[in-house]
Amino acid sequence: MLYLIELWESVRGFMATGGDVLWLVAISLFLMWVLMLERYLYLNFVFPKERKAVVEKWHAREDKTSWHAHRIREAWLSQAKGQLTARMGIINALVAICPMLGLLGTVTGMIAVFEVMAVQGTGNPRLMAGGISMATIPTMSGMVAALSGVFFSTRLNAKLKVSAEKLQDSLSHH
Template identity: 65%
Template sequence: MHSLIELWESVRDFIATGGDVLYIVALVLFIMWVLIIERFWFISREYPVLRNKIIADWNARVDTTSWYAHKIRDAWVSDASTKLNERINVIKTLVAICPMVGLLGTVTGMIAVFEIMAVQGTGNPRLMAAGISMATIPTMAGMVACLSGVFVTSKLEGKVKSAVHELADSMPHH
């Protein structure tokens, strides 16, 4: 319990040093990871049921060789692909937004530095350092959030692509 309190205090100090923009970075990161976890859940738990139903429906068909049967097969594969790709573009957009939100923190931090310089002059390096820290920490946080999403998103896209190919290969058209 004591270590959780220390962890929370260090996070709170980090946010205080980086400014309120870190709350926005944290919100974007949270939403992004909720969507990523949901997609992995869908691929591992819900999609296999859908895949098995589609394959069973295909195998139950008498006609699998006509043009009409090919179009039904293509429609089923397309429908499964659409369901697998749901929210992928939203996740990719959130990944791309993370560095932009970090740069927003850079701008607000630099404005704070310029305000200090306007009021105090350039003779107080300690106050300027606090503003520069407020400018760089959100940028770093946005980049780390982005990198965490980039690798996982590419892995997720690979799983989706292979699942679609596997489904298409599981439904032979003689």
């Protein structure tokens, strides 16, 4: 329990050093990872059952060659692709927003440095250090958050594409 309290205090200290913008980066990162985790769970646990049901419905059809049958197949594939790629736009937007939030932290940190310089002058580097950390920590955090999101969302997109193609291949049409 003491370890958790110490961990929470160190996180709070880091967040305070980075300024309020760091909380926005953290919220964006948390939301991005929750959505990516949901997509991974959907892909590995829910979609296989849905895929099986669609394939069974297709193979149960007697007519697989008519124009009408092809439109039904395309509609089922389109629905499956839509369900697979749901929320990927939000994930990609959050990946793109993280570095921008980091840059917002840079701007607010530099404003804090300029405020200290205006009030105290340039003779007190200790007071300016707080603003400089408010400028650099959110930038670093935004970039790290975006890099983690880019890597995993790219892998997730590739897996989603492969799953959609496998479904399409399993719905034979002659």
